[in-house]
Amino acid sequence: MWKSSLLVLILFGTTHFLQAQKINSSYQLHIQKASSEIIIDGVLDEQAWKDAEVATDFFMITPMDTSFARVKTDVRMTYDEETLYLIVVNHHAVEGPYMVESLRRDFSFGKNDNFLLFMDPFDDQTNGFSFGANAAGAQWDGIMYNGGSVDLSWDNKWRSKVTNYEDKWIFEAAIPFKSIRYKKGITEWGINFSRLDLKTTEKSGWAPVPRQFPSASLAYTGSLIWDEAPPQTGANISVIPYALGGFRTDVAGSGETEYRREVGLDAKIGLTSSLNLDLTVNPDFSQVEVDRQVTNLDRFELFFPERRQFFLENGDLFASFGYETIRPFFSRRIGLNAPIQFGARLSGKINKNWRVGAMNMQTGEVKEDALPAQNFTVVSVQRQVGARSNITGMFINKQSLNYNPDPDSENPIYSQFNRNAGIEYNLASSNNLWTGKAMFMKSFGPETIDNGFVHAANLKYSSGNLTWNWEHQYVSKNYTAEVGYVPRNGFYKINPEVSYLFFPKSDKILNHGPKAGIRYFFNIDGEKTDNTTFLAYNVKWRSQSTFQAWVATDFVKLQRPFDPTNYSGDTLARGTEHQWYAVGAEFTSKPQSVFTYAFTSRFGGYYADGKRYNVTADIGYRFQPYVSIAMSANYNDIHLPEPWNRTNFWLVGPRVDVTMTNTLFFTAFVQYNEQIENINLNTRFQWRFKPASDLFLVYTDNYLPAPFYTKNRSLVLKFTYWWNI
Template identity: 80%
Template sequence: MRKLTLFFILTLVHLTSVHAQKINDSYRLNIQKASSEILIDGALDEQAWLDAEVATDFYMITPMDTSYAKVRTDVRMTYDEENLYLLVENFHAVEGPYMVESLRRDFNFGKNDNFLLFMDPFDDQTNGFSFGANAAGAQWDGIMYNGGSVDLSWDNKWTSKVTNYDDRWVFEAKIPFKSIRYKKGITEWGINFSRLDLKTTEKSGWAPVPRQFPSASLAYTGILVWDQAPPQTGANISVIPYALGGFRQNRFEGEEPMYRKEIGGDVKIGLTSSLNLDLTVNPDFSQVEVDRQVTNLDRFELFFPERRQFFLENGDLFASFGYERIRPFFSRRIGLNAPIQFGARLSGKINKNWRVGAMNMQTGKVEEEALPSQNFTVLAVQRRVGSRSNIGAIFVNKQALNYNPDPNSDKPIYSQFNRNLGLEYNLATSNNLWTGKVMGLKSFGPDNSDQGFVQAANLKYTSGNLTWEWQHEYVSESYTAEVGYVPRNGYFKINPTIGYRWFPKSEKILSHGPDISSTSYWNKSGEYTDNTSFIAYNVKWRSQSTFLLWTAYDYVMLQRPFDPTNYSGETLPAGSQHKWFAWGTEYTSKPQSILTYAFSTRMGGYYADGDRYNVTAELGYRFQPYVSITMSANYNRIILPEPWYTNTFWLIGPRVDVTMTNTLFFTAFVQYNEQIENINLNTRFQWRFKPASDLFLVYTDNYLPAPFYTKNRSLVLKFTYWWNL
């Protein structure tokens, strides 16, 4: 283990020093101060736009990345003392209407004609912001992290307008400097522009990006050259109060309605142009869309992403530490079982090389569960190394306050504290061909049994045709992360993967090729406990439809009792061994159609020499740009010996999105989950009466399917207002 870890460290450090120069630094767009006032109306008629330099001659990213784009896109940018302005002319190459889902904010990238701006105002090729719109005017905004990922849950204050003409659609936007963070005094920002035109199925970018990477990749940005350093924002304080009223009722327990009258809010203080202090008092997240339900046949806890605004800005400092299933900090552990009373978070960049994050949250007591008041503290620091790599450290502390449990009580007993300390090195070469990580974590608890550790590493290579990766993990049995997401411990894992793509000169097929992976686990005693070996063949058409055919072999030696239905309560014994073969398919139709569909199938063996059959399907229809209707269904049939016999689980979820304008939204969806015997109805009305200021009306019901009976019900009316001081 130590030799393997040392090998990874030496390899990643060596790769850090490779390719230090920025790749697209010859692509430069000069921005100068506006020579006239600008009205956001989607028209190129102000003198400031006529004087602005034009970014044009985009490069094709897909279907090929070796030529100029066939679809013409012209971009202009300018600024004044308070705002950054953007105007984009998206010319048509083929006659016909544009393709969009609806006017829903933060739309699905692949299902809309759209234009997106990606900017790196810290010039670190790792963090930034994205803004954009589809051809109907729906807005897109997100915070960028890890060099090319975009978190669309982030929301901020800006305005835009899209106007359609016979030969083009024009997108014009005003982004306040107070809504973004940027490095003080620098006159060059990383920037790129992305255009997706579904009629030609062409994705293009101003600065060229290899087709194996997303157009959001900050490693391939060009440069926005300012005529002078961007203006300082001065006093940058935003107050975002809310007020709500409503009720909730547990009808299943025969309780009376509990009425709610609450106020609270957030304060955002820009300490510098790149360092922000967030404060919250009595926050409420009732407007956040509920999680999509799934049929759970997994042995371990499922993961659902964070959606609450307070935890999102610079959230990668905390949430990206570790791996997908080894997270020392997972913000959803805070406030879901106990109310958050108040909290504070300091996050951002100190200078070009250093990022910091500090968070402290206080929750209240829950008397009926004997859950004490708890304090959560998270500290993170990140030091840039080379062009795009970094070294990071994290400290997580969960502390019970004034807690003296009675050991003779029948109520749950919680730990006094749990702490985690971690260090990791993240590799990302300037051309993004090599990425990787080496990490270590140590946990601390009230007694020695809580003091475990983690060591893990991976190295990935991604070229135009070939992708391969090696990953290994070790999690000790005593490792504990009460504020994290680590669903499994006491194992050593290795996971090599390899994939290859051919790009034929075909009018129909864009790419095709295989993927092969193998994931193996050993327990603390060195026993071989799990293996999944997977082979798949992928086909992607130029129309953007995709097909996947796969087969897999599974072996499991259970480490603890497990109910293979997660429903009956009857379990297979620990130590029992199970193996099976399975195969399946996946297909997604082309996104240009008004009617879209997708399906996946799975058939083969299962635990206890049983069989499992699964079909998942989704059907979508849109009356663009105002209505999008989606029906999804998941069917599982599990055939097992006694005492389980045959079980079938349906999961059905119709959804309707109605977007009357790009500021007035209505969403309704139903989730019928046979496995947990629940029907969930959720409706949400949102009126964005001013940028980032909203009125929400949210109604939720949960029903028992048979006999049909209301289990619980809630109604919330919430008003939020974004006020810049």
């Protein structure tokens, strides 16, 4: 099956799209070297801007994609030997104040008046960078991958300023060439500009993008035409040292206080204009925001995204291989239970068609947990084929050092090694209507029992109205990915889905339509173990409010004992069968209001002929742009026969964000999780005193709810400085 799936996708991609031309090639913005010095002040008064060509006459993307934008936007770009410059005049179409959440970096796109730049400096319609700002001056930056996805965890060094006027707001930015990667010698980059104006609920782009795709879609960029090849950056070395001090007290345990005094170093070395070497020694990630807790009623391990900066640039070369629940490599497996001593990562473009990613990380020994020192190696090589498709090969090795488990033990605590090797084909048509992938991966271990394999493939079609997707997966019983995220083994999965949208001629409703899907799981013997069938109906208003109602039926045949509350310790027996029906609804209010809210609900059956009722609610109020207050709540009420009877859980999370300026932030976040009997308090102060250089103060407490007492607490003060050599 896997060979035929891979062959079909490769043939489909290469025969239909090998000679495809760039869709918006006629949209060109010519850029020339600056004729005067540029000061980043949000004022369009330099001679260089008067001499620059203007990109204007944007096209509407939503609510409709058949006309010019109602809101006028003018963009100019220029450069000098070290910096790329951008200035944008965002005219108002409707009187009144702008709408933003806060001054926090990497804001939520749909909740802010904003302008974004999407650029493809490799001109491959697949990889690139995004920069922008909201109307209050909060910055946005991210690395682009898969032809239109943006990873906002990426952070780099650049400057910007927003100035507000009665009839417009002006965004001006300076992006050092050293902060981005680009192909040497080419004089044409893919580029597009996106504007979201919440007062008119209009999203627009300079080069037109069909409304079913994000404005970030690199398949629809225009062209930035340089008067000469962008300048070479020369020596491109950045050193980012850190120093921290702090303590952690185990109040509920030994009562001892552990003091921390640490230093470490990151370095970024630009080997070429498109290939980067990252080095790290004794890294620390204490400033990274804590994970959002969830009520866990799942039978399998939950997924929490990577937030650590070192793993993020060109992260798609490592983390995007596979599917949502089949990730051969998951960087959070490295360094969360053991200290990272040092590491290196090489990533970027070798030439027009080839990308490479290679990572090696070394962790230390943890004697109290009998955890040996371990070395992690990941190598990913990607070759572009056709217009926007690619083939990627990946190798992953986890090696325990100076560790020899008992050969007579049936279940050693840690394996001596685990390796994975495989290949993946990613399809993306030139017009983005067809996307998909097919993958095959095999695992290797010290015993033959670890030598399993996995195969998965999907094909998706997205037009303006119709979207359908076919997906199937197979994971063998013995497949092992110790550095991956593969929560279940030994199954076949089949998952077709289809949806259709109507676009009525209405002043209120933007679109509406049904969505249906079926998901089947079978064990290795072909026996059905899981089935979910659902039917939903979606409505989206022109105000950007959304509503969905759904009905579903579920069937589960347990493959191992399971506690349906994940709390009591009592379990349902392996092999028992469970079937139920459920209904639910979801609503999200329009983002233009300073008061926003959303809710979801689920009512219906559950395991063992029980009932489960679930309601979640999110409310927020902002005193824009400085203070944002939010509250999220999740309530589950579960009714089961003995020995469980009735079980209910609250998960409540109030949050306060204070953004005094776009470089000075304070966040206080509380999470009360009744299921795990914990209250978590996390406060985080950040001062960005220079671009990409920060001072953090992080305080964390964990409490037992009843009787109320402190479990542990910690305080960390961390200083980082980005130094260009």
